[in-house]
Amino acid sequence: MFFALTEDQQEFGAAVRGYLAERFDLAAVRGVVEDTDGDGNPATLWKAAGEQGWLAVTVPEEFEGLGLGLVEAQVIARALGAGVAPGPWRGTVLAAEAIRLAGTDEQKATWLPRLAAGAAVGALAADRALAAVEYGAIADVVVTTDGRLVTGASGTPRGSYDGTVRLADLTGGTVEELAAAPEIRSRAAVLVAADLVGIAREALTRTVAYDRERRQFGVPVGSFQSIKHTLADLHCTITMAEHAALYAAHAVEVGAEDAALAVAVAKAKAGDAAVASTGAMIQYHGGIGYTWEHEAHLFYKRAKRLAGQWGDSGTHRARIAELTMGG
Amino acid sequence: MDLSYTAAEEEFRAELRAWLGANVPDEWRRPGFWASLPEDESFRLRRDWERRKAEAGFAGIQWPVEYGGRGGTPGMKAIYDEEMVLADAPRTVNPLGLTFLAPTVMAIGTDAQKKEIIGPMLRNEVIWCQGFSEPGAGSDLAALACRGVRDGDDFVVNGQKVWTTNAVHGDKIFTMVRTDPGSERHRGISMLLIDMHQPGVDARPLKQMSGASEFGEVFFTDARVPATEVLGDIDDGWRTAMLLLSFERGASGISQYTEFRRQYDAIVGLARTLGRHTDPVLRDRLARVLTDLECLRLHSMHVLTQVEQGRDLGFEASMTKLIWSETFQDLWEVYDDLLGEAATLDQVSTESGGVDLRPLHAQSLWSRSVTIWGGSSQVQRNVTAERVLGLPR
Numbered sequence: 238m239f240f241a242l243t244e245d246q247q248e249f250g251a252a253v254r255g256y257l258a259e260r261f262d263l264a265a266v267r268g269v270v271e272d273t274d275g276d277g278n279p280a281t282l283w284k285a286a287g288e289q290g291w292l293a294v295t296v297p298e299e300f301e302g303l304g305l306g307l308v309e310a311q312v313i314a315r316a317l318g319a320g321v322a323p324g325p326w327r328g329t330v331l332a333a334e335a336i337r338l339a340g341t342d343e344q345k346a347t348w349l350p351r352l353a354a355g356a357a358v359g360a361l362a363a364d365r366a367l368a369a370v371e372y373g374a375i376a377d378v379v380v381t382t383d384g385r386l387v388t389g390a391s392g393t394p395r396g397s398y399d400g401t402v403r404l405a406d407l408t409g410g411t412v413e414e415l416a417a418a419p420e421i422r423s424r425a426a427v428l429v430a431a432d433l434v435g436i437a438r439e440a441l442t443r444t445v446a447y448d449r450e451r452r453q454f455g456v457p458v459g460s461f462q463s464i465k466h467t468l469a470d471l472h473c474t475i476t477m478a479e480h481a482a483l484y485a486a487h488a489v490e491v492g493a494e495d496a497a498l499a500v501a502v503a504k505a506k507a508g509d510a511a512v513a514s515t516g517a518m519i520q521y522h523g524g525i526g527y528t529w530e531h532e533a534h535l536f537y538k539r540a541k542r543l544a545g546q547w548g549d550s551g552t553h554r555a556r557i558a559e560l561t562m563g564g
Numbered sequence: 565m566d567l568s569y570t571a572a573e574e575e576f577r578a579e580l581r582a583w584l585g586a587n588v589p590d591e592w593r594r595p596g597f598w599a600s601l602p603e604d605e606s607f608r609l610r611r612d613w614e615r616r617k618a619e620a621g622f623a624g625i626q627w628p629v630e631y632g633g634r635g636g637t638p639g640m641k642a643i644y645d646e647e648m649v650l651a652d653a654p655r656t657v658n659p660l661g662l663t664f665l666a667p668t669v670m671a672i673g674t675d676a677q678k679k680e681i682i683g684p685m686l687r688n689e690v691i692w693c694q695g696f697s698e699p700g701a702g703s704d705l706a707a708l709a710c711r712g713v714r715d716g717d718d719f720v721v722n723g724q725k726v727w728t729t730n731a732v733h734g735d736k737i738f739t740m741v742r743t744d745p746g747s748e749r750h751r752g753i754s755m756l757l758i759d760m761h762q763p764g765v766d767a768r769p770l771k772q773m774s775g776a777s778e779f780g781e782v783f784f785t786d787a788r789v790p791a792t793e794v795l796g797d798i799d800d801g802w803r804t805a806m807l808l809l810s811f812e813r814g815a816s817g818i819s820q821y822t823e824f825r826r827q828y829d830a831i832v833g834l835a836r837t838l839g840r841h842t843d844p845v846l847r848d849r850l851a852r853v854l855t856d857l858e859c860l861r862l863h864s865m866h867v868l869t870q871v872e873q874g875r876d877l878g879f880e881a882s883m884t885k886l887i888w889s890e891t892f893q894d895l896w897e898v899y900d901d902l903l904g905e906a907a908t909l910d911q912v913s914t915e916s917g918g919v920d921l922r923p924l925h926a927q928s929l930w931s932r933s934v935t936i937w938g939g940s941s942q943v944q945r946n947v948t949a950e951r952v953l954g955l956p957r
Binding site for chain 2: 238239240241308445448449456457459460462464465466468469470472473476477478480481483484487498499502505506551554555557558561562563564
């Protein structure tokens with residue numbers, strides 16, 4: 238029995254977190270959030286994603302990728318969530334996954350090496366309407382879950398109060414048929430769940446650190462039992478969400494019998510954990526937590542957006558009921 | 565990631581499954597069977613059955629062969645627990661001994677203690693009770709008042725313990741006793757191994773809100789115990805107790821998942837029988853519980869992995885206790901709510917006849933106890949906040 242990350246997988250995650258801590262910290266994230274006219278994809282970070290293999294993670298070696306799997310991808314997603322990092326990493330990885338799983342040899346040869354290197358930006362869209370696509374305005378290739386490959390579409394920006402992303406409605410462009418990639422929605426849900434888990438853990442860690450130091454009534458506020466118990470429950474919930482995201486990645490990757498259930502469990506648990514943890518982050522920082530200057534809102538807003546992506550918690554629970562209770 | 569067991573472990577599973585298949589009578593699998601028996605008879609049946617199981621080699625799975633165990637792996641122990649649930653095998657009559665005392669003895673007991681305690685426990689020759697809680701010392705264990713005074717080679721013990729599982733069936737009790745007369749709080753306590761078959765020990769059943777009497781009270785009036793019958797050092801019992809409590813469940817969580825998942829499926833079946841299974845609110849609540857049950861399964865795989873890697877789980881045991889007990893209680897709350905106005909009735913009528921709810925009610929009522937015993941949820945949250953998250957005391 239080995240239900241854990243290997244040393245290599247842990248090191249991969251540590252490398253992403255280390256890079257963000259040193260080279261793209263919350264001040265840099267804030268720069269992107271406040272630069273509302275920008276494309277939301279800072280060049281330094283994108284370059285690093287290409288050079289350090291974050292984008293190449295699931296691309297096969299024959300197409301100049303690392304040939305790793307969804308477990309490693311969720312390690313990266315978790316680290317990017319913890320750093321509330323902006324940029325089209327997830328869309329690019331998912332577009333590559335769709336092409337790897339369902340593309341023609343020519344489509345693979347055209348796109349996979351470029352997506353793996355960061356020479357092209359990818360996006361995965363959930364429907365034919367191509368509405369509110371993540372980084373749609375700068376995407377070189379958009380793949381839809383129903384099996385189309387779109388290039389050269391034009392984008393109209395869609396506002397979102399989560400400033401760590403840019404969204405666009407897309408129209409036009411050239412459409413190529415692509416087989417519908419199996420489990421591509423599951424893969425998307427797993428990577429979003431992992432991002433949410435990263436957000437949730439980081440929000441809790443920062444809140445604990447603050448409440449150990451912040452003094453009111455002559456004592457650290459973290460010594461009050463009502464705060465302790467809430468944070469202890471959050472720690473349990475987040476730990477469970479971490480297990481669930483890890484297992485779902487594995488289950489989808491190996492095509493486990495319970496993969497559908499695992500994905501629904503992971504997404505529902507991670508979404509709830511992140512919304513609760515970032516809400517607590519605001520509450521347990523007191524008034525400062527509600528200010529623009531404080532970082533709590535970066536985590537909270539990203540959690541709110543992603544909790545609704547690729548099925549919100551209620552939708553996934555309806556799926557869980559279907560799988561375990563029948564109709 | 566490797567979620568499989570080894571070939572040797574799977575071989576063990578097949579062997580155990582075959583034995584259980586041949587040795588668990590069909591009648592025992594009937595819902596409500598155990599509840600229909602008088603308590604003494606149920607205990608005697610289970611005690612004998614478990615002894616036969618031990619003689620067949622299916623006991624002390626992880627304990628060394630030289631002390632009467634099977635010398636198996638943590639994976640085999642997880643398999644053992646799971647197969648016991650799948651076979652509807654009766655619950656052990658020696659839970660405190662097997663779960664808590666045995667691993668503590670293996671960790672810090674003398675060689676003589678390992679020989680004297682483990683084997684007889686596995687064969688149910690000695691039923692062990694745990695003497696921790698007192699009327700004035702529940703969650704605050706360090707407030708205990710039970711005292712032992714040195715008299716020659718013995719301690720003479722006076723005081724009272726309560727919430728003692730199997731009190732009236734117990735042969736010996738591992739007991740937290742204040743042996744240093746001037747001591748306070750965590751200091752000056754010893755864990756004494758007291759023979760319950762003596763005039764100075766009086767064990768009485770305690771009737772619970774469910775009507776059953778799993779627990780009891782134990783009164784010590786000049787009870788005697790040799791000073792050598794101590795686990796760990798004299799006056800250092802707090803350290804022994806903390807080690808002992810750290811064995812909370814550990815790698816047996818997989819069987820808990822199996823057990824709770826069966827209960828979930830039974831509740832879903834009842835919802836269907838009652839025509840409530842399409843209610844969207846109920847479905848959402850059941851799906852929440854199922855989500856937490858699945859997480860419990862993954863957590864037990866995590867715990868087993870850590871154990872196999874030789875890592876110390878430390879205070880993570882508090883989280884394990886907290887999540888299984890709270891999830892179990894959540895599950896049975898959904899059951900209560902699904903019944904609506906039939907929530908407390910012994911029977912509910914359906915188109916296909918009456919359903920006897922009493923075995924299910926017994927579980928539902930029991931679920932109120934699990935968040936209290938073995939360290940209440942509130943204590944576990946304190947431990948998690950202070951010892952894991954590092955929040956100030």
